[in-house]
Amino acid sequence: MNTLRLALGLAAALSAASLAPAQAADRTATVSFGAWMNASSTPLDRLTTGFAPSQMIRTMTPNVVRIKAGGTVNFIVSGAHNIAVYDDGTLPSDINVANTIIVPGLPPLINDATNRTYRGVAPNPPTFDRVEVVHFPEPGSFLVICTLVPHFAMGMYGYVEVVP
Numbered sequence: 425m426n427t428l429r430l431a432l433g434l435a436a437a438l439s440a441a442s443l444a445p446a447q448a449a450d451r452t453a454t455v456s457f458g459a460w461m462n463a464s465s466t467p468l469d470r471l472t473t474g475f476a477p478s479q480m481i482r483t484m485t486p487n488v489v490r491i492k493a494g495g496t497v498n499f500i501v502s503g504a505h506n507i508a509v510y511d512d513g514t515l516p517s518d519i520n521v522a523n524t525i526i527v528p529g530l531p532p533l534i535n536d537a538t539n540r541t542y543r544g545v546a547p548n549p550p551t552f553d554r555v556e557v558v559h560f561p562e563p564g565s566f567l568v569i570c571t572l573v574p575h576f577a578m579g580m581y582g583y584v585e586v587v588p
């Protein structure tokens with residue numbers, strides 16, 4: 425009986441804890457836009473290797489963040505990526521991946537300006553790593569993508585949910 429009570433209590437606590445972050449919205453959020461691998465099987469020494477595209481993780485983490493209108497998202501960019509933000513309601517399927525622009529030394533970048541509200545700086549070799557802080561004044565659901573065509577194709581995108 426006590427074990428059952430404990431299990432039910434734990435389940436309720438976990439449920440409450442998992443709901444809390446989704447309901448709360450802060451004035452700012454931090455997103456890892458790409459990352460570098462850190463594994464014993466494939467050690468990475470960027471001091472001597474420099475740019476290591478095979479050890480670059482192409483994800484936006486977390487995939488969805490929620491902030492209050494008027495707040496900011498701090499995109500910590502690791503690797504060769506280019507951020508673009510699209511207006512409220514834009515879906516990944518709305519993006520025209522055939523519309524591209526060439527930046528020397530990189531794969532094609534998506535150049536679809538329809539509903540695009542922000543585009544970040546070009547990836548800047550040799551380190552690429554940087555921070556871009558983007559302001560979101562209006563409520564809505566804003567698609568954020570990496571414009572490098574192969575990165576977008578493998579799912580490097582997510583959403584900033586902005587609540588009043």
Ligand SMILES: [Cu+2]
Pocket residue numbers: 458482504505506570571572575576580
């Ligand atoms: Cu990318």
